[in-house]
Amino acid sequence: MNDMNGQTAFGLASDVSSLMEKRRRNGLVWHIVFIFSTTLAVLFLILLVFSIIDSVFGYAVLINDVEPSALVAGKESVTDFNRAELENVARTRLSAGILRRVEYDKPIAERSDKDLVSLVEEYVVKPKVLKTWGFWGSLTERKAIETYIGENEGSYATFRSWLTPSFIMADQSADPLRAGIRTALLGSLWIILITFVFAFPIGVGAAIYLQEYAVDNRLNRMLQLNIFNLSAVPSIIYGLLGLAVFVRFMEPVTSGSFIMGTVDNTANGRTILSGGMTLGLLVLPIIIINTQEALKAVPDTLRMSAYGVGATKWQTIWYQVLPVSVDRILTGTILALSRALGETAPLVVIGASTFISVDPSGIFSKFTTLPIQIYQWSARPQGAYRNIAAAAIVSLLILLLLMNSTAIYTRDKITKKKRLEA
Amino acid sequence: MKIAIEHPFGKKMRIHERLIEATLFGFALLSIVITLGIAIILIRESYLFFSDPEVELWGFLTGKEWQPMIGRFGFLPLLNATLTTSVIAMALGIPVGLFVAVYLSEYASDKTRGILKPVLEVLAGIPTIVYGYFALTFMTPLLRSIFGMETVQIYNTASAGLVIGILVLPMIATMAEDAIGAVPKELRLAAYALGGTKMETTFKVVIPAALSGLSATFLLALSRAIGETMIVALAAGAGPNLTFSPFEAAETITGYIVRISGGDVSYNSVDYNSIFALGLILFLITFTLNMISRKISRMFHQEYE
Numbered sequence: 001m002n003d004m005n006g007q008t009a010f011g012l013a014s015d016v017s018s019l020m021e022k023r024r025r026n027g028l029v030w031h032i033v034f035i036f037s038t039t040l041a042v043l044f045l046i047l048l049v050f051s052i053i054d055s056v057f058g059y060a061v062l063i064n065d066v067e068p069s070a071l072v073a074g075k076e077s078v079t080d081f082n083r084a085e086l087e088n089v090a091r092t093r094l095s096a097g098i099l100r101r102v103e104y105d106k107p108i109a110e111r112s113d114k115d116l117v118s119l120v121e122e123y124v125v126k127p128k129v130l131k132t133w134g135f136w137g138s139l140t141e142r143k144a145i146e147t148y149i150g151e152n153e154g155s156y157a158t159f160r161s162w163l164t165p166s167f168i169m170a171d172q173s174a175d176p177l178r179a180g181i182r183t184a185l186l187g188s189l190w191i192i193l194i195t196f197v198f199a200f201p202i203g204v205g206a207a208i209y210l211q212e213y214a215v216d217n218r219l220n221r222m223l224q225l226n227i228f229n230l231s232a233v234p235s236i237i238y239g240l241l242g243l244a245v246f247v248r249f250m251e252p253v254t255s256g257s258f259i260m261g262t263v264d265n266t267a268n269g270r271t272i273l274s275g276g277m278t279l280g281l282l283v284l285p286i287i288i289i290n291t292q293e294a295l296k297a298v299p300d301t302l303r304m305s306a307y308g309v310g311a312t313k314w315q316t317i318w319y320q321v322l323p324v325s326v327d328r329i330l331t332g333t334i335l336a337l338s339r340a341l342g343e344t345a346p347l348v349v350i351g352a353s354t355f356i357s358v359d360p361s362g363i364f365s366k367f368t369t370l371p372i373q374i375y376q377w378s379a380r381p382q383g384a385y386r387n388i389a390a391a392a393i394v395s396l397l398i399l400l401l402l403m404n405s406t407a408i409y410t411r412d413k414i415t416k417k418k419r420l421e422a
Numbered sequence: 423m424k425i426a427i428e429h430p431f432g433k434k435m436r437i438h439e440r441l442i443e444a445t446l447f448g449f450a451l452l453s454i455v456i457t458l459g460i461a462i463i464l465i466r467e468s469y470l471f472f473s474d475p476e477v478e479l480w481g482f483l484t485g486k487e488w489q490p491m492i493g494r495f496g497f498l499p500l501l502n503a504t505l506t507t508s509v510i511a512m513a514l515g516i517p518v519g520l521f522v523a524v525y526l527s528e529y530a531s532d533k534t535r536g537i538l539k540p541v542l543e544v545l546a547g548i549p550t551i552v553y554g555y556f557a558l559t560f561m562t563p564l565l566r567s568i569f570g571m572e573t574v575q576i577y578n579t580a581s582a583g584l585v586i587g588i589l590v591l592p593m594i595a596t597m598a599e600d601a602i603g604a605v606p607k608e609l610r611l612a613a614y615a616l617g618g619t620k621m622e623t624t625f626k627v628v629i630p631a632a633l634s635g636l637s638a639t640f641l642l643a644l645s646r647a648i649g650e651t652m653i654v655a656l657a658a659g660a661g662p663n664l665t666f667s668p669f670e671a672a673e674t675i676t677g678y679i680v681r682i683s684g685g686d687v688s689y690n691s692v693d694y695n696s697i698f699a700l701g702l703i704l705f706l707i708t709f710t711l712n713m714i715s716r717k718i719s720r721m722f723h724q725e726y727e
Binding site: 023035037038040205206208209226230232236248284312343344390 | 443595
């Protein structure tokens with residue numbers, strides 16, 4: 001090597017060092033790109049959460065049909081009215097038809113103050129949402145809100161949380177101020193129950209067959225491949241399957257008319273049973289795959305020792321393999337069920353997307369679910385529906401969180417118990 | 423003289439054991455029944471659709487107008503919108519997902535991984551309807567403020583596509599990380615020994631070695647994007663529209679199925695049958711993609727074993 005010319009085995013020393021510099025810089029640039037991409041992924045999650053939370057709280061500009069001060073002089077809000085004023089307003093200002101219905105349900109004199117306040121607000125004051133702002137907008141656009149109130153005579157702004165206990169307890173309504181998710185929540189829970197009852201035994205059974213009994217032959221390989229394929233079929237296809245099979249073909253069964261004669265004819269087979277079974281088909285491959293994973297984790301020595309003391313195959317599975325893997329099987333099932341809980345498209349396709357304000361009373365009732373409710377509210381262009389959609393989303397996410405943490409909690413508990421027994 | 427020996431330890435015919443095995447086998451067979459059910463129903467209703475005098479197969483495959491009201495059944499506008507949203511989704515999801523995977527498996531410390539993996543799991547666990555809401559209330563206003571209110575319509579395929587990209591991102595990242603993680607350590611060490619930098623090793627050795635697993639991942643993600651429903655139903659717009667502009671409203675195959683079945687559609691009408699014909703096409707596309715993906719990933723599993 002001749003140092004005078006800077007000659008090295010790889011060329012001129014200056015070339016080499018500039019090349020090394022370039023490679024180093026390239027490496028740095030790509031390192032930054034990788035970190036940037038990862039930050040982006042985290043940012044998406046933050047934005048997603050933020051955009052939802054943002055819509056749940058904020059200013060709403062309302063306008064009243066009749067001002068409370070016009071009902072009782074000097075009182076700005078219905079909640080300030082005393083008992084006599086409330087009863088008086090309710091008796092005098094309600095239209096004759098409504099008054100008769102209200103008195104028939106429960107006489108005004110016997111109603112609670114809170115009940116009367118909501119009665120007066122609903123039928124007399126009739127507040128209407130003109131425009132809403134998100135949390136961020138409420139902080140930064142004070143001027144715009146004030147101008148807006150100035151432009152609309154008689155309007156006023158209140159800072160409100162759209163997610164309230166009454167939002168969860170109220171039934172569906174066309175008025176975003178009174179609408180709630182009770183019907184949808186109950187519908188979701190019913191659907192999940194049916195899905196579980198339908199898919200859990202079949203899924204676990206199929207997984208036990210594939211993992212414990214199946215020999216490696218063509219048929220069993222095909223079964224396995226088919227289950228993987230099913231798990232990747234778009235959920236909307238399951239909706240079409242449910243529509244044709246459960247809603248149309250099996251209508252007498254799914255509408256309940258085969259045991260009870262004619263029941264609720266308006267359901268037309270679009271019942272909780274149909275919805276639950278459709279989602280059951282959807283999560284079946286997931287439950288099978290998850291259960292198989294759980295069974296795979298059971299060491300073979302356990303099976304061998306069971307055979308060694310003379311247990312039959314089923315005795316081995318029932319008394320040895322299943323007790324050891326039950327925690328993982330349950331976790332996998334709950335994960336699959338939380339997928340079903342958030343699923344919207346198949347239920348819309350089987351025709352669950354109608355206005356329903358009656359609580360489901362059994363498996364043959366019509367239903368709506370939380371995701372469908374969110375879909376319907378989000379699809380409306382008016383501002384306030386977006387807010388209640390966001391509030392419903394938060395409720396759905398909390399429900400999912402509860403389910404998943406229950407799964408983790410029970411798993412840990414069972415694992416601990418097993419360890420103590422061992 | 424022969425003595426018959428009753429062997430006490432011989433294999434007994436235990437009827438209930440057989441019965442249990444048969445039942446479990448029946449449960450496993452049910453998965454085949456589901457697949458057959460899907461195939462039979464889609465084909466049967468599609469047959470009814472195509473046997474309608476108003477519909478002809480050629481016009482269905484090449485027609486540029488989808489207006490069932492006036493008897494125009496060309497499904498190109500729907501297919502075009504589906505492809506637009508999916509391509510946009512892949513354009514965002516594949517690079518970002520791949521880079522996240524590379525970062526997680528090659529660069530990140532165990533502690534960072536411990537934080538990032540749950541973030542991806544949370545993203546993956548959020549229902550798609552929530553992403554649809556996000557597209558409508560965040561992505562669309564964002565695009566409109568960047569590109570102008572006139573260019574970007576309230577409902578557009580760009581917004582839906584980008585959010586589908588975010589939806590498939592955690593799936594791509596997780597599966598791609600598995601594929602990259604399956605590359606033997608010796609390959610990396612050999613590349614370092616030859617003087618490769620970390621970046622060169624990643625791009626010239628690790629990614630090419632994991633290519634089959636990565637392509638399987640991308641195909642599966644594409645299949646997921648094509649079948650995605652609620653995001654496009656909320657954000658991409660209602661009404662078929664043959665356009666190549668991502669800022670215009672255009673209805674996808676899944677969006678159409680949801681809109682029609684969400685309304686009051688009477689059985690045996692052309693509308694009712696048409697959603698099954700479109701469902702069949704959707705099923706064929708996604709099924710093919712899944713099969714190819716499985717084939718490729720099996721190849722890759724054999725490679726290093």
